[in-house]
Amino acid sequence: MTSKLRLTIAAALMAAFSTVALAQSFSALRGSTPLNEETTPPPLTPEMNTSVREPRSYPEQPPVIPHSIEGYEVSRRANKCLSCHARTRIQESQAPMISVTHFFDRDGQTLASVSPRRYFCTECHVPQHNVRPPVENDFVDIDTLLKVKGPDSGARR
Ligand code: HEC
Ligand code: HEC
Incomplete structure (x- = not known):
């Protein structure tokens, strides 16, 4: 396979995946409302x-x-x-x-x-x-990350 062909395939795959991902996130936010119609937003909740x-996830x-x-x-x-x-x-x-x-x-x-x-x-x-949250978030802060033992963490500590 030429590298040009490989690139083309990679680009096509990426486009296909991102379309699927986009469609999924839209369906999560819009519910069953078709794309060409406006949803009725849920009422705002009190602040x-x-x-x-609240704790901060990182110093800045x-x-x-x-x-x-x-x-x-x-x-x-x-x-x-x-x-x-x-x-x-x-x-x-x-x-x-x-x-x-x-x-x-x-x-x-x-x-x-x-x-x-x-x-x-x-x-x-x-x-x-x-x-x-309409979109899940699996962010972990650095202190949590440092506690997770990676495969080579023994070598460095
Ligand atoms: C009537 C006084 C008052 C006003 C007006 C006020 N705040 Fe506050 N703010 C506080 C107090 C007191 C705290 C400490 C926590 C608490 O008691 O709510 C606080 C906490 C905060 C914190 C959290 C700080 C931290 O280290 O976690 C932020 C950010 C903040 N306020 C931003 C704002 C912003 C932006 C506005 C204007 C839109 C505002 N505040 C208006 C009194 C006020
Ligand atoms: C451009 C972004 C930005 C704007 C605009 C901004 N802040 Fe902040 N603020 C931050 C950041 C970043 C931090 C945390 C780092 C730090 O303390 O500088 C912070 C920290 C704070 C804190 C916590 C301070 C402490 O010592 O714990 C308070 C209270 C606060 N801001 C209030 C305000 C108020 C009131 C305004 C408007 C007058 C304001 N901020 C405008 C970015 C901003």
């Missing part, structure tokens, strides 16, 4: 409001928001989040302060107040809803 800080993860943010304005005129999370507000609010990275500009210079690139909090931080 979780436990006030218990923006923590998820453990309280409801319904009706909080974050716009050019006002930032409700900063009324609790700003450096000067945390004594009163007992909220965790925005960390030092929120003061860095894109050149790594530390500014006196929150950097414009960290102003719109919900670009990175999201509230949670108690729902069944």
Whole structure:
């Protein structure tokens, strides 16, 4: 078999597989609604409001928001989040302060107040809803991964 032919076959197989995968994920999300019709989305569930800080999956993860943010304005005129999370507000609010990275500009210079690139909090931080995820996720964090013994783990430890 020429390498060109092999490549063509590989590409055809990949296209076929991804079409199947796509069709499957659509059917999971759409239920039995045909592709040319719109589904009726299920009603939104209330935002979780436990006030218990959630674990982070890796050190650089923006923590998820453990309280409801319904009706909080974050716009050019006002930032409700900063009324609790700003450096000067945390004594009163007992909220965790925005960390030092929120003061860095894109050149790594530390500014006196929150950097414009960290102003719109919900670009990175999201509230949670108690729902069944439409797509399964089998992510494991690095600590769990390090505990799993691989075939050659004996040699390295
Ligand atoms: C009324 C005060 C208040 C406001 C307003 C507020 N927060 Fe909070 N936030 C808290 C407190 C207090 C906590 C600590 C956990 C708790 O008690 O809910 C917290 C926790 C968090 C955390 C979790 C931090 C961690 O380390 O796990 C994030 C992220 C967060 N808030 C983001 C936001 C964003 C984004 C907004 C605006 C949309 C906002 N908060 C508005 C008080 C506030
Ligand atoms: C561009 C993404 C981004 C934006 C925008 C952003 N954050 Fe964060 N935030 C992060 C990341 C990443 C972390 C975790 C690493 C760190 O602390 O820098 C974090 C951490 C935090 C923490 C936990 C701090 C700690 O010391 O545990 C709080 C609270 C928080 N952010 C609040 C906010 C608020 C309030 C805003 C809006 C004013 C905001 N963030 C905007 C990415 C962002």
